[in-house]
Amino acid sequence: MNKYKTVIRYMDTLLSDTPLLLFDSLFSGQTFRWIISPNNKHCFISVIQGSPVILIAEDTMHILVFSDTETIGDKPLRKWAEHYLTIDIKGPFFSDVSLFFSSSNTPTLLMDFNGLKVLREDPFETAVTFMCAQGIGMPIIRRQVMNICRVFGDAVTFSFEGNPYTLYGFPSPERLAAAHPGELRLCTNNNCARASNVRKMAEAVASGRLDFRKLAAPERSLDIIREELCGYDGIGPKIADCIALFGLGRFDAFPIDTHVRQYLYEWFGLKKAAMALTAKNYMELQREIRTILNPDLAGYAGHLLFHCWRKRVKRLDTA
């Protein structure tokens, strides 16, 4: 038996008129720290802000949220879950999809991802995670994040449904700022520059020089956000846009990576997507896609497309 006193039947049709794809939401790249329970493939476990959090998908419409604490951070659990799972974001993501796809069955493929949610993650964790995601595959990215948590994060031990768990929270900026370079390098796929870049960014956050709360102020333009973030070594336009999208709740931010570039060419016929992704080209592609997708939710929409492309076209199952 477990000690979990807070049990919430979270989603129902009153809260959302679209199904929520829990698995896809958690493992399509917003976070790399959730693990799947050995007992139940629809049960996901992580440590958020020092507290264990368990999500169980009963079906695509209903999610149970468990924790042994009443609050996550400064929010009651239910409020936190609503915010984290972006229940407030419902679209529309596309004006009229069928008008823009030259080829075939893409709109049909996309319907499977109607309920996929982009999550509101912690900005520091998001920054570190995507700094670890340069030109390498998902398994290595996930391993790096897990390593960083295991070596530098605080362990949280608890039991759930009779099973003992020891998981690690994401380390604080102060902790990573003080990390020994060699020790951090072992966590970042043996990449010295990456370890150094992560440590310097953590120092900036710890000192208050980089303030994600201020950066997330709604009146800041994406250009200003990108410019500030790109001032740090190891953060270019793509990673800056990822931090804005997943960490700052800026769902208009549209990161363009290798997969996005591919579907921009194949699905939307953007010729520049076939050329080298220079800084100028990157911005030009962003301008073009914003004329097709809802500009206020371009990044959110882009993530549905991203996920659909990886799963249905590239047949990539690595989370």
Added chain:
DNA sequence: TGCCAGGTGTACT
């Protein structure tokens, strides 16, 4: 074996 993976910084022309 060789290419691709949620890119970026640097050193060239």
Added chain:
DNA sequence: AGTACACATGGC
């Protein structure tokens, strides 16, 4: 301004 290459390693 545009191109080539190093960085590091696992999967297919």
